[in-house]
Amino acid sequence: MVGRRTVVIGAGVVGAALADELSALGWTDIVVLDQGDLPATGGSTSHAPGLVFQASGSKVLTDLARYTVEKFVALEHEGQSCFLQVGGLEVATTPERLAEIHRRHGWLTSWGVEAEVVDADRCVELHPLVDRDRVLGGLHCPTDGLAKALWAVEAQIDRAKSRGVKFLPRHEVTDISVADGKVVGVVTDHGEIPADVVVCCAGIWGPKVAALVGMNLPLTPLAHQLAWTGPIPALAGQTEEAVRPILRHQDADLYYRDRYDQLGIGYYGHRPMPIDANDLLPVEYAEVMPSVLEFTPDDFAPAWDETQALLPATLDAKVEEGINGVFSFTPDGMPLLGESPEVSGFWVAEAVWVTHSAGVGRAVAEWLANGHSESFDLHECDLNRFEDYQLVPEYILERDCQNFVEVYDILHPLQPMDSPRELRTSPYYARQQELGAFFLPANGWERPQWYEANKGLLDRYQVPQPNDWAAKYWSPIVGAEAQATRDGVAMYDMTALKRLTVTGPGATAFLQRLTTGNVDRTVGSVIYTLLLDVDGGIRSDVTIARLGPNHYQAGVNGALDTDWFNRFLPADGSVVVTDITPGTCCIGLWGPKAREVLSGLTDADLTNDGLKYFRAARFSIGNVPVTAMRLSYVGELGWELYTTADLGLRLWDTIWAAGQDHGIIAAGRGAFNSLRLEKGYRSFGADMTFEHDPYEAGVGFAVKLDKGDFVGRDALLRRKENQTRTLACLTVDEPADVVVGKEPVFADGRAVGYVTSAAYGYTIGKGIAYAWLPADVATPGTPVEIGYFDRRVRAVVAAEPLFDPSMTRLRG
Template sequence: MSSTSEAHGHTPEAPHPTADGHRPAPEDRHRPADAHRHTPEAPHPAADGHRPATLESRPRTPPAQDRRPAEHRPRGPRVVVIGAGIVGCSLADELTARGWSDVTVLEQGPLPAPGGSTSHAPGLVFRTSPSRALAQFAAYTIEKFLSLRVAGVRCFDQVGGLELATTPERLAELHRRAGHAAAWGIRGEVVSAARCKELWPLLDESVVLGGFHTPDDGLARALLAARAQLDRATGRGARFLDRHTVTGIERAGGRVTAVVTDRGTFPADHVVSAAGFWGPVIGRMAGVDVPLQPLAHQYVRTGPLRELGGATAEASKPILRFQDRDLYFREHTDRIGIGSYAHRPLPVDPFAVPPYDEARARDMEMPSSYPFTVEDWAPSWEDCRWLLPALRETEIESGFNGVFSFTPDGLPVLGETRQLRGFWLAEAVWVTHSAGVAKAVAEWMVDGRPSIDVHECDLTRFEEAQRSPSYVRERGSQQFAEVYDVLHPLQPMERPRPLRVSPFYVRQQQLGAFFLEGSGWERPHWYEANAPLVDALGELPERDAWSARYWSPIAAAEARATRERVALYDMTPLRRLEVTGPGALAFLDRMTSNNLRKKPGAVTYTLLLDEAGGIRSDLTVARLAADRFQVGANSPADLDRLLRHAPADVQVRDITSGTCCVGVWGPLARALVQPLTGDDFSHEGFGYFRAKRTWLAHVPVTAMRLSYVGELGWELYTSADLGLRLWDTLWEAGQDLGVLAAGRSAFNSLRLEKGYRAWGTDMTDEHTPFEAGVGFAVRMDKEGFTGQEALRDRPAPTRRLTPLLLDDPASVVLGKEPVLVGGAPAGYVTSASYGYTLGRCVAYAWLPAGLATGTGVHIEYFGEKVAATVADEPLFDPEMTRIRR
């Protein structure tokens, strides 16, 4: 949540970015079922086979309904799901709805309340989130649960949601959240304190400044929803076996083959761990790290309240969030349930959680329900009574510390592992997102890809340095503490830092670098040493308090120096892969969209596409020798995908940590590097998108003539041990040229002026190259590549990644704001930054394809409508004269 991973932008002349999701290979998705099966216990009664409508998703043909008798239908691969909580039940329902009926769900506790997090979940479902994926998961969860009933009882009460502000800072945040809601298509509005009082009469209106009301949110009956989906899945052939404790995962040839329990072994082609806070335990059996930290969270119920006397419905008022004090509230007929994140983090060792019967023997209601710690509750009780004076007339009737899961970034962990093929994770999923996650994972397993972008939840997203038990515990605990905090999109984690540093770190500190963090790397955003240059800029527009956070006018000075002189950029966090072997060229050419069959020394911007033509990543591929390539990639997911598909005669390895990179850019870049080498760095001798192995003074480097900022220059790579010498060599040689170090704040401004895309921010596998404006990197006439056939069949785009210029030179937006066309939400901003060369803020947004240049739109920023205009791209140097000189 608070940690921010930044991407690099590209286009014809620039590539690289952040993270993506992997998909199982097609040949793994349809293995024949084995007739040998464990004898099932009596299944639960079946319900109807209704399948709810889907969310907004990629265009695709829905699975056709198979009307043959059940005994004559193909059953699909053998799937074993571990865990019958809300995620496991939802997944069984989604898989069987798609025709995979050979599904066994194993549960160590008793059904229908097995004792995990689902069994005690308060059921709050709020859809609004900065994460588009989480918002889509929650929207589908509500849509599906509204269609479910058990014995006539609804599985979802659509009472709405209300988030309160008691401080000006929180009220501003609610306006920002309203923007997220509009961007993701969620109904919601910021309302007055008086309206909050109408919605929740128990409130002390005098302490409330306003609220954010979302009428379509509400309360899920988690156990009931699990039961409804269990019944539907059972009716389609699935079976649910409780009191089966998993003791091992069998494998052969790198694939999962069976799940071993204390009551038998279950052969499997696919195994899904949906074990909740037991996920790390199951992962260890499979030889897979599950970066998940269980924590205990306090929940109480009050005694009866006179003001709620006579209530017959379980709840009639919106679910209430008092985020300024880390509290939430919901009704239980004439009582109030209250949850608190205000207490100290209470981490739980997943390997020490007792099984169901042992927990009961310890006087625990269930394994996920730990004894209530009164001392942690006391401050929150005072805050509750301050907000809801009626609580002064009652006391706490019951309370417990309920265990649930957090990851280092607060997002779920989804996908198939490469270490053990056929072993899937669906972990760290809350009730709020449960059905949406299950739908995405089922699509992933059956169709090979989810219908929405889930890269930020992909299990491959964490770096090796982010997977240690200490890191997971520390970051998971911090995510608990920050659940309701107002977090800036650039706000870095506070610890553990520093974790990963480039060889230039000591020099960056000496220059007064202001560091932010991404993927564990310390990344300079500007340098205080450049502060004297600000005076020469003239007057910059004053920023609002939000956009001024993690920003400095020094960034404008660094951007100008890059345009006018020369600057050094630390590009070390760029992921670098080495691909070698006799089959390397054929492999990379098949995996990517552009033509890589060029002579050694060529560099090519290309795309990793999925089978449906979606952009999984963008890459810069340098052919350094006949059978050796250096690939500039975005995330661990890129490495994972290449390793999954690499043939025996190809080796793929990550060389990032053993190397480093300095970007040298600006009109004086050639004047800086040419005297340091005997090789020809002229335009004729070292053309654009070319690579050369050379020496700069004493340092061997691989030089690539690329530009991420729209200026002449090179990326200079060397080994990590020589990195500091490289920096010092360039720094000393550039003193007479006015060289300076520049940070990522200036970098982001310059790359947006050139329209360079950032994968994971501007484009994902939800988008095709032609929608995203990177169709130039697709060679439809080359021999088959992944995604080629899907692109042939695509209709003309109905949406495009569109450049916008804000009309007012003083206006700034940051990203994820809704864009209004004709007064109605029509899309959302992906990336934005002030363009210091242009004197306007530049924003890129997904908008309808037909918008002509010059069309006026509005971007909603903290409730204000900011005027902007559709522009032509690139906005800066469209003739490319500054790069090609």
């Protein structure tokens, strides 16, 4: 198979991996360009220290790193492995970091990577330079190590060349030719090369290259300090390049690696040093290489002091050389992979470090060849995941610099960014502030987590105290709000839910093609349905309301869903997809007294016969026209009430005033999450992602196989016959044992799965955790354990839903 004419821009560790992987899949009409020489092109790969630590709270980053390790270990350069598998050691010098190390060990266990938490003596045994009195323990991962990045580049280039791939060094890209919205060629200083596919693997030059097709790539090159000591007497006579584990001292933003009798020292503790990609020097003008800037000793001084304290042997040495090496950072710390939404055939594989390079090469090669990656769940890496506000240059720069600062920080899953804040606020924001809302950002919106005004509810409701980690960004008011919702009525701000309209004469056929459900129902119907990829994996779960014969409103999960819809739009203009989120708002009014609150505000028939469960209607609440959908993600009677942003405050005030005689409260996302887990409602991105199919995720009811063809249907039928895992509900008896998510699950002493979402169920009086488990373990009544920091928490597989299985409250 020749494949489409493909030009890869950048022959660093990512471009070389992509050429190797894509040619291995049979594509041979591939040209790889670079402005520099081969294999040291002058980009980040050329000076990268090569440390590969696999631990990450992101499953896909660990998966990408694990593949990189496995490939580089087997990859040879002149008869030697391209990976020195000396292991990795992260040391803790504070109790907080030791707890974090246990959490990181849990991640590795969840994702299937061998590791262990070791005591201080073992840390010194593994790395004798470490001062025993400074460390409390460490995390040892024996499969970590040092990638010989340039060797790996050369080895992969050789493999790709053997399959017919052409590499053209000293070719600077000056333009990308586009015709009718598609790439047709790459213009270089040596002429134009025709292309059907162009993949930008230009690293720190990525924003400059992407700008040639009008793309604002959310990436900032930042300088990062790397220094080398002179000879260390304690290492005298070391004849192998590396014999000790690569070392991280994250409490001080430091890492270390051997180089014979010297040490390399990397430092993230200095001020952010951003660089405009357009200001990077061309290869021929750079003194060393474009990605290497002059070392700034004053910035490094704290790192050297801390190094001498942690590794006393360095007191007999000095820093002899150093660089400020330039690497790529993004607003959320994840790679940028995928195809441009505006220019067909223009792809990027950017913001990828050596650690994940081979994995990314494989993932993008599979994506190009098959329409999806068979090996990796890339929803966190997709280029098109960002909202418009996240693509503003000021936002990109600020967030990228903050991610540099936080790269080794201990971050709680709910920890909000400090800045920028108040980017998006609903019309209810002023009222929420008056009620003492504690806000956490969601899709850029300020969303209440709980309200201090509800503190008085604690006189009525008992709320157990969770453990210290689970209690961060939590208040007992969360539990009181959850119980008050079950007993009375509550208003929830649902504005952060992304909303699209799909209109036009082709709207019905379009949605029938894209979703697993049957949208061709009567006007006023609402369905819960799924978007699948071509491999049958879940891309999203959505609700779709038919508001007119050719008018639908879809509640989706984010920008990736918008991008997916747009990629399938018919060329004849018969379908229009519009993001109405900024101009609309939504209140979720839920609880057994919800009907009583609304009954005096509208002439609409809100009885069960008048507006049935999962039906929509348009009417007025006071002076405010609304679109009301009778559905609930907290498992109680009520409606999602949509109106335009200009009338949002009036809607809030109208409902609030009417609810005073019924004990109405405003409730936050903390209560919402507890209530939705009691009902077993899945959350895309946490409980299920691209790698899961509907049947194993427990949402097979949303698949209507009898409606005809839809995207992913054939693949789903094949997957349906081979179900080996399932998303299971676990309960925990002790309130203090509530977990947070991503913890490993053990059965009979062995790790068998991992937690996705978790919360305390205030109605049922138990902790709840959803987890991916082998099908033969996920039987109700099966005892399991959850690895939580340095403990094992007892749990049991439970039948779901835990609350109101007969659905009487929802349909009441």
